[in-house]
Amino acid sequence: MTPDAIIECVPNFSEGTHPDIVRHIVSAMQVDGVRLLDYSLDPDHNRSVVTIAGPPAQVMEAAVLAAGKAAQLIDLTQQTGVHPRIGAADVIPFVPVSGLSLAEAAMLARQAGLQIWRRFGVPVYFYGAAAARPDRVQLEDVRRGQFEGLREAALKDAARRPDVGGPELHETAGASVVGARSFLIAYNIYLDERAEITQARAIARDIRASSGGMQGVKAIGVLANGRAQVSMNITDFHLTPMPKIHSTVAELARRHGTSLGEGELIGLIPAAAYDAEARWIKEIPSFDPEQKIIENRLNNPMAWPS
Structure with missing residues (x-):
């Protein structure tokens, strides 16, 4: 990893109908050195997508803070939409832009997942290049059953338990899927x-x-x-x-x-x-x-x- 490395993070949140909630989540990501590149809300999918980029350590901190704010503001027991989801901060992918490899981005994702659990009590699954198990490389395999189904499956089936935290999901924020991937x-x-x-x-x-x-x-x-x-x-x-x-x-x-x-x-x-x-x-x-x-x-x- 070079001193001027840049990584992108594109967290997806299970909220697309309340702009104030999304604005609070995005504001929580304001960390020195981190640039806000894009964010949008989709009411039908009931989902928002944020893109940030900057030095790896700062971007990781911004992503962790956003996961915590989403857990505070989004209640999945009250949330519906056409897009599959298991968490308030549903998916948090890290994407290398310059000066670091996909393997280094995966290490950053692992660190972020551990911090999300330790600070906010939201369990984490790892996917993509950060996957800890071959059956969790694909996001759709991790998200099978969505929040409602996974909430039950994680308690009954050891194979569905989170990689960090758990075995039960967070009561209202579910679990986050954190990983590393190439551009999507x-x-x-x-x-x-x-x-x-x-x-x-x-x-x-x-x-x-x-x-x-x-x-x-x-x-x-x-x-x-x-x-x-x-x-x-x-x-x-x-x-x-x-x-x-x-x-x-x-x-x-x-x-x-x-x-x-x-x-x-x-x-x-x-x-x-x-x-x-x-x-x-x-x-x-x-x-x-x-x-x-x-x-x-x-x-x-x-x-x-x-």
């Missing part, structure tokens, strides 16, 4: 306004890697803003380029009797994934490369909310 692009595509959720689910099934689709693609079909949507996480855009994903979804939509609407990008993308002339970019309303490309945003971060 969270990309959604709405279908035609007349499309049904069954069509979105069929397209998602056809495209996701776990069903024999495209490598590095995770996808589910959901209803968002009253419309059918294919919601995707692209875990390796080098292996499967974004234009190929877009064209494949368009072809699948045609086969399933519908067509594509606008695209939606959650969080930021690396410059290597950007092409101003690409159709997938042009179909995202009001896409601003100065705001949505991480390398640009590092030089022009957001102001912290008061």
Whole structure:
């Protein structure tokens, strides 16, 4: 790890309907040296995503503080949404940007998870490059059953217990999944306004890697803003380029009797994934490369909310 190393952290919180709560969580992340790059709320998914970056130790501290504030403000027993979740601070991934390796980011994730448990009593599962067990590398395997199911399973099945803390989940904040990974692009595509959720689910099934689709693609079909949507996480855009994903979804939509609407990008993308002339970019309303490309945003971060 070099002295000027930069790491990104993209925590996801199970709250997308109360801007004041999210603002308080984001404010808790204000640590010297940490830059706020992006944050957004999604009411339908009832989820918010925050992107911060900076020196590893400071970014880790910011993430831990955010997990504590989320545990204080979010009650999963009262929370519903279309997005799977097991925790108030649901997923906390660390992403190396420069000057450190993925293995070093994984070590940082392990330290963060331990601090979340010690300070706030929220148990932690490790995933991705930080996974302590092979059956927890994939996020969806950790989150199986969601908060309600995992709350029971962790008490009955030793294989479902947290890696740190537990065995019971936090009564209202659940558990956090902390890990390290490479850049992930969270990309959604709405279908035609007349499309049904069954069509979105069929397209998602056809495209996701776990069903024999495209490598590095995770996808589910959901209803968002009253419309059918294919919601995707692209875990390796080098292996499967974004234009190929877009064209494949368009072809699948045609086969399933519908067509594509606008695209939606959650969080930021690396410059290597950007092409101003690409159709997938042009179909995202009001896409601003100065705001949505991480390398640009590092030089022009957001102001912290008061």
